[in-house]
Amino acid sequence: MIKATTLGSGGASGGADESRQAARPTGFSAGGRSAMGAFHPFVRLERLLRGREPGAHGVAGVEGPLLLQVGDPKAPPPTMLAETIAANSAGWGGYPPPRGTPDYKKAAAGWALRRFGLPAGFLDPEANILPVPGTREGLFFAITTAIPGPGESEKRKVLIPSPFFHVYAGASVAASGEPLFLPAGPETGFLPDYAALPRKVLDQVAVAILCSPSNPQGAVASREQIAGLIALARRHGFLAIFDECYSELYFDGPPPGALQLAAESGSLDNVMVFHSLSKRSSAPGLRCGFMAGDAGWIDRFDGALRFGGAGVPVPVQAAGAALWRDEAHVEANRAFYARNFDIAERVLGNRFGFRRPAGGFFLWLDVGDGEAAAIKLWEEAGIRVLPGAYMCVADAEGNNPGQPYIRVALVHDAAYVEAALEKLVACLAA
Ligand SMILES: Cc1ncc(COP(=O)(O)O)c(C=O)c1O
Structure with missing residues (x-):
């Protein structure tokens, strides 16, 4: 039990x-x-x-x-970061466009297509990608937005692995949600087993979060575990959030990602995936990432970010686009x-x-x-x-x-x- x-x-x-x-x-x-x-x-x-x-x-x-x-990554970021920012300095003169620049979204979608072997056209950069300063900010806004207000719905639970990145719990509390922590210890391969929860509990879930590779244990979810969570989210009507900010720091081959399992299922329904350049490119100070997934949820998160989000400055998006296009x-x-x-x-x-x-x-x-x-x-x-x-x-x-x-x-x-x-x-x- x-x-x-x-x-x-x-x-x-x-x-x-x-x-x-x-x-x-x-x-x-x-x-x-x-x-x-x-x-x-x-x-x-x-x-x-x-x-x-x-x-x-x-x-x-x-x-x-x-x-x-x-x-906090200490390896120096590639020199192309500073060079691209300098070359795009005219962009400091304007507010960041709320939904991001078309080129940044194209670069992010292109990277995801290559990295996860997605079918051409599976990600529409305009509909399925939303730039965020980092996964932290994106996760916070997404979780707070996806939890219905008290009295709006019974579905207010947030499934969180324990141990966990503190932002999951902080965002749940900020939105007066009901965080429910699932053990992610040696007995479950250091990942949470959400499917083991009773159906009645799953019906009350607004959001479930899976971090792979996980912080702190470095556990990687299998294709079956990811596909299982996507199916669970669809069956019980909640949003499955995949925090994949460590997806590029691996040792035995690239970990599977939720976008590829979503593609295999034929849709992005109920799925939101978070990536950033903080770990991948050793650029946590750049504050540049994106979320990708269900177009309906992207619209809702965009709406929330327009009120309180900082946006990603244009020169930063230009540098980000260059980094997503480079693997060396x-x-x-x-x-x-x-x-x-x-x-x-x-x-x-x-x-x-x-x-x-x-x-x-x-x-x-x-x-x-x-x-x-x-x-x-x-x-x-x-x-x-x-x-x-x-x-x-x-x-x-x-x-x-x-x-x-x-x-x-x-x-x-x-x-x-x-x-x-x-x-x-x-x-x-x-
Ligand atoms: C699991 C996890 N998610 C998200 C983040 C946030 O990273 P960033 O906002 O820089 O993308 C971190 C940072 O330490 C993390 O460990």
């Missing part, structure tokens, strides 16, 4: 200080939007380490503490992360349940008590990592599936990663 967790059941648990109180899920139920900050993993990490000095930090060539907590820099980027995972494999061996993930750039390490390890690593070695509990919600009994874990981002260059992991192992072994 599958055990789903709501924000009102167990707790965001595991807090060693006042963040534990502040992050209680009842705060979400009762305090709603105003309590969102307390749930943010980096706000919680900040609170956990506040007042604690980083110990003995620094390794050869690295000044200050070793920052492994954030998935993406191959170099994949090699960058493959090197880091080779190092992790060598340094960690079989410690902490290490396994080489299928994609992404995180380690999800079982250290027994993630919060205690985060404090020890910070105070004794000046290493900052994220406790796994901060990416999960506890069940009704108060068990947080992320509690034993820490998340470690392998985003720095090989020398930094090697030195940091050696220090991490030595510290946790001491």
Whole structure:
């Protein structure tokens, strides 16, 4: 029997200080939007380490503490980014066109067609593509827009994997939806099994989110799992959101994407897929991505973005178009992360349940008590990592599936990663 967790059941648990109180899920139920900050993993990490000095930090060539907590790509983006922005500087003089430039949408659709082997014409750049600053902004607007208002409909549940990218939960709370967290641990291959939910629950779902490759575990959903979620969404009348922002960081061949399974099903109904250049092109500061899918939903999201979205500036869209059209820099980027995972494999061996993930750039390490390890690593070695509990919600009994874990981002260059992991192992072994 599958055990789903709501924000009102167990707790965001595991807090060693006042963040534990502040992050209680009842705060979400009762305090709603105003309590969102307390749930943010980096706000919680900040609170956990506040007042604690980083110990003995620094390794050869690295000044200050070793920052492994954030998935912030450090490989330099290709030079074509800055060159294209400079060549299109006239575009700074105008507001970004709400639905994006035709060329950007063409480039995004062309990339998706090539990458996922879609039939020609399956994606209409004007109807099925909407530029967004990044998947984060797109996901936030899409989730908040897709949840009906209280009293409008009974379908207000949002299915979220646990662990999860915090924006899924934040957006659900912002729209007064009912987030339901499904465990994504070793017993389900680190992915949520939404199909195991009772039919009655599925009928109340507004949105279900699948992240593949997943953050933090790097698990890749199979073709069957993706097709299964699309079919489930159609059967129960909800929107299936696929967060594929790590789709280009893989090691054993390209992961399947929801667009290709939608194409095989013959339509984009109930499907919305999110991509960006943040990880693919090491350009998180560019704020450039897109959503692709069901034309009806694209229209609705466009409507919402026109009220509160920032839009993607024209020079940024020009650079984005150039990046979507180039694969050479993406191959170099994949090699960058493959090197880091080779190092992790060598340094960690079989410690902490290490396994080489299928994609992404995180380690999800079982250290027994993630919060205690985060404090020890910070105070004794000046290493900052994220406790796994901060990416999960506890069940009704108060068990947080992320509690034993820490998340470690392998985003720095090989020398930094090697030195940091050696220090991490030595510290946790001491
Ligand atoms: C799972 C997941 N989704 C979305 C994002 C947002 O990325 P961006 O908005 O830069 O595309 C991140 C960033 O860390 C992430 O880990």
